[in-house]
Amino acid sequence: MDSTDIAIVGSGASGTHCLLQILSRLGDSNRPMRITMIDRDSQFHSGVPYGHRSGPSSLLITRLADFLSKNELAHFTRWLDENREAILATSKLDKEWLHRHSDDIRNGFWDNLYLPRRLYGRYLRNRAESEIHKARRDGTAIVDYLTAEITDITTEPDGTSVLHGIQSQHAATTDSLIELRTTTTILSIGSPPVKQLNVSAESGTLQSESAAQHELPGYIADIHVPTIEDSLASIRKLLLAAEPRDRRILVIGGNADALEFILASDALRHETHSALTVLSTRGRPYYWRQEKPGEQPEIPAVQMLLDRIDEGRSPSAEEFYSAVETDVTESIVHGRDKATVSAIMDAVGRVIGTMDDTQRGEMAGTYGIPISNLLRQAGGDAVDLLDSTSGDCSLTFERGRFDSAVLRNGLFSVSLKRPASCGKATPAELTDRYAVIINATGFESVAEARITLLRNLLASGTATASSSGAGLAADSHFRIAPGIFVLGPLLSGFNHDGTVVWHAESVNRIVHLAAQLAPVLISDAVARRAAQPKDRSESTIV
Numbered sequence: 001m002d003s004t005d006i007a008i009v010g011s012g013a014s015g016t017h018c019l020l021q022i023l024s025r026l027g028d029s030n031r032p033m034r035i036t037m038i039d040r041d042s043q044f045h046s047g048v049p050y051g052h053r054s055g056p057s058s059l060l061i062t063r064l065a066d067f068l069s070k071n072e073l074a075h076f077t078r079w080l081d082e083n084r085e086a087i088l089a090t091s092k093l094d095k096e097w098l099h100r101h102s103d104d105i106r107n108g109f110w111d112n113l114y115l116p117r118r119l120y121g122r123y124l125r126n127r128a129e130s131e132i133h134k135a136r137r138d139g140t141a142i143v144d145y146l147t148a149e150i151t152d153i154t155t156e157p158d159g160t161s162v163l164h165g166i167q168s169q170h171a172a173t174t175d176s177l178i179e180l181r182t183t184t185t186i187l188s189i190g191s192p193p194v195k196q197l198n199v200s201a202e203s204g205t206l207q208s209e210s211a212a213q214h215e216l217p218g219y220i221a222d223i224h225v226p227t228i229e230d231s232l233a234s235i236r237k238l239l240l241a242a243e244p245r246d247r248r249i250l251v252i253g254g255n256a257d258a259l260e261f262i263l264a265s266d267a268l269r270h271e272t273h274s275a276l277t278v279l280s281t282r283g284r285p286y287y288w289r290q291e292k293p294g295e296q297p298e299i300p301a302v303q304m305l306l307d308r309i310d311e312g313r314s315p316s317a318e319e320f321y322s323a324v325e326t327d328v329t330e331s332i333v334h335g336r337d338k339a340t341v342s343a344i345m346d347a348v349g350r351v352i353g354t355m356d357d358t359q360r361g362e363m364a365g366t367y368g369i370p371i372s373n374l375l376r377q378a379g380g381d382a383v384d385l386l387d388s389t390s391g392d393c394s395l396t397f398e399r400g401r402f403d404s405a406v407l408r409n410g411l412f413s414v415s416l417k418r419p420a421s422c423g424k425a426t427p428a429e430l431t432d433r434y435a436v437i438i439n440a441t442g443f444e445s446v447a448e449a450r451i452t453l454l455r456n457l458l459a460s461g462t463a464t465a466s467s468s469g470a471g472l473a474a475d476s477h478f479r480i481a482p483g484i485f486v487l488g489p490l491l492s493g494f495n496h497d498g499t500v501v502w503h504a505e506s507v508n509r510i511v512h513l514a515a516q517l518a519p520v521l522i523s524d525a526v527a528r529r530a531a532q533p534k535d536r537s538e539s540t541i542v
Helices: 013-025 070-082 084-089 095-100 102-107 117-138 228-241 256-264 266-272 300-310 317-334 337-353 357-374 381-388 452-460 507-530
Strands: 002-009 033-039 141-155 161-167 176-187 199-201 248-252 275-280 395-399 401-408 411-418 426-429 436-439 479-481 484-486 494-496 499-501
Touching: 002 013, 002 507, 013 033, 013 117, 013 141, 013 507, 033 176, 070 084, 070 117, 070 507, 084 102, 095 102, 117 141, 141 176, 141 452, 176 507, 228 256, 228 266, 228 436, 248 256, 256 266, 256 275, 256 381, 256 436, 300 317, 300 337, 317 337, 317 357, 337 357, 357 494, 357 499, 484 507, 499 507
Parallel strands: 002 033, 002 176, 033 141, 176 484, 199 401, 248 275, 248 436, 275 395
Antiparallel strands: 141 161, 161 176, 401 411, 411 426, 479 484, 494 499
């Protein structure tokens, strides 16, 4: 059985920043640290958001200056400056975006741009490859790559773990089972899959026997599977086969995937003369707009809590959530929500800093995610596109909560619940029928996740769900079991030693957490490696 010192499962932003932090801390040793990066996708160091599974028109949801910390921003902008000519000449980015921002690119005015996410992925890969080469040259580490899906982790009596998985053979017709022994494991596999929707086919509608949701023609359960460009290609084929009057697309949900799809599908919708409708609880999400010049925040409820803090009284997590909800709701009415959300975000750290451990636990487990949902932000080119089509009947919004959809004769009929003045939702149906439905409703909880690895870890008791249900329970060192650590979105629900994590998809937060975890991982790996028999510890990946 092959073995390694440190296995990093998942090579997106979390796994790559973890690797970079480890490599930066390794000192001289008589034997280099063996590190294995494992990902089920063949493109390493990018993950779904920053790699080929997102399209060339997929953009950051914040301007660059708000995307990274000062130190990381300096690294990235330096790389952008060094590669500006290649960026302008590339065919792998949206031509319209390059044309719109060519002057800013040439002048190095990066901070206010909503950059294509692929650029950050390209930068991250270049930086990782450079650091890996340097570590091998200096004799501090050897990094191997393994393209495989890890399906289970079992622990051995000697304290090591065995990773079980399926290695893709690509050119071969069958995949092969693999086992890898490791002393220290980091799970950085990203968010669970998207939620499943109640979408079905009427009996007799499908010619094939299978009516599994992911096989329903026209239903896109996840725009990034296998890639957004593949999803667009299948949608294009289906729309062109439909009658012109039936070429309608329904996007369910108002998250970042919804905005990404709207931007990515713009040319396709024009080509096929298709109409697009977004179904969201508020119709057009309130945060899908640009901040107006001179817009002022409106935070009386939150300010009241801040005043109480000045008087020495700490608010509870529930009180903070209630204040945020009140201020955001009022600011939406007055058109000041953009400035209000920014002001509240600036206050979050101060409020949490005054809470005791019990209230921080309430933030991590109960109130943090709802607060994040209230403080969502979106802007840039995607919102400009929405504004440019204002009044255009080809892009419309429906207010309500999705209930179910049934495929009949190639078109989906959609049932929903609409908000009523009395506060109770009432059943309704959308008048139009749709050739395509896009799921943009967010991620499953860990306990419901369909990822085989998570299901097996929970079933065996190796791991348990965190208090929020969005991540895995971890100790103060991010450890979920002896020798097994977690980083990234699966840290949701974490609360130890003043560090509270209810949402860990921000690259800024990931870099900060990776810096905390790296020294712990190195100490763990060094200690465990020293305890292993010499012949076993020297076995490597082929």
